[in-house]
Amino acid sequence: MAKKTSSTRREDIVETAAKLFKQKGYAATTMREIAEQVGIEAASIYNHIKGKDELLAEICFRVSNAYIAQLTAIEMDDSSPIEKIKALIRLHIRIVFEDVDGISVANNEWKHLPESALTSFKAARRDYESRFAKIIEQGIEQGDIQKVNASVALFTILSAVRWVELWYKSDRQIAPQVLEDDIVSLLLNGLQK
């Protein structure tokens, strides 16, 4: 059972790191702080992971893999581009509720990844973006989407949903369902009546 205990301890370390990386940023978070929150000494962390880098990499790739897996599922679906985009917007909102800390770290701290991991993380992101853009382009071709620059639409959507990760923790006066519906409506139909 040593393996089991070790693996939950390891997960505990990674989750604690994610929480602190989000809160204070990667560079400003110390191994000693992570250890303290976990309830062990800093040196003990190294029985479970190779180094601080590894913590960041694990968090970032866990998130990017989740996004890509979900995107793949949505691509498979034989619904219209508009429906796919709606599904993707909802995905970006819902995924925050499942892993706020991870999402925030992957979005804001990825630049601190070491060289090699950085390269593949950026590649994964570019892959995600170009596949998302392709769906938008299909929607434009089919005449369901306005004739805007697809990149502009892509980044505006991706950017627009990101405030959810900042908002999530706080009071949450807005019900998740209202949030999703309002954002989808705003992005699809616009602010203007």
Added chain:
Amino acid sequence: MAKKTSSTRREDIVETAAKLFKQKGYAATTMREIAEQVGIEAASIYNHIKGKDELLAEICFRVSNAYIAQLTAIEMDDSSPIEKIKALIRLHIRIVFEDVDGISVANNEWKHLPESALTSFKAARRDYESRFAKIIEQGIEQGDIQKVNASVALFTILSAVRWVELWYKSDRQIAPQVLEDDIVSLLLNGLQK
């Protein structure tokens, strides 16, 4: 002329700091790096500023003051809420072209501000947000804007325009005017045709 030289040197330090804070983050940027880019020794920086904190504070408040000044001007204008919102969206895009580094730092590194500055920065941001929200609410009351939660609309707009700061540096295949028009159209009329 010592004052003049000093003040441009000082500005040089602040701008270099902004560039590096954006690039590597506040915590990961060292005074020695800033000094090297300016072409002096790290210790010499302290002839111009009190400490690293002051650099961050100056950048953050320069930006927040600019936003608030512009918002005030737009509020004064006796145009419709919709027109005011359009103007604000364009403001958020244009301001990036004038001070990318500052905007990025104010948006991403403000949490490293020391206690007291942090408090007033957050207050300034809350002030900006609530005044922006008020314009949205007026638009809803007047029936020009869809009945969505005003906070959701506010944060979606503020968030949506933020990708411009990430995009700005790169190849810039999109003309600024097209960018502005597309984003305004997207947020006001929506993606769907």
Added chain:
DNA sequence: TAAAAACTAACGACCGTTAGTTAGTTCTTG
């Protein structure tokens, strides 16, 4: 020639990480 602004040198704090050790648990084997 006095003030401004640069320099060199170093301090104390803290960082990520390693070494060495120990207590407890699991596996192996006579």
Added chain:
DNA sequence: CAAGAACTAACTAACGGTCGTTAGTTTTTA
């Protein structure tokens, strides 16, 4: 099935490096 070997995961201590900053001195400038 008992006993010792091996392993796991914690600990303390400390190393080498870097950080922001200060002190003291020299150079530049108006």
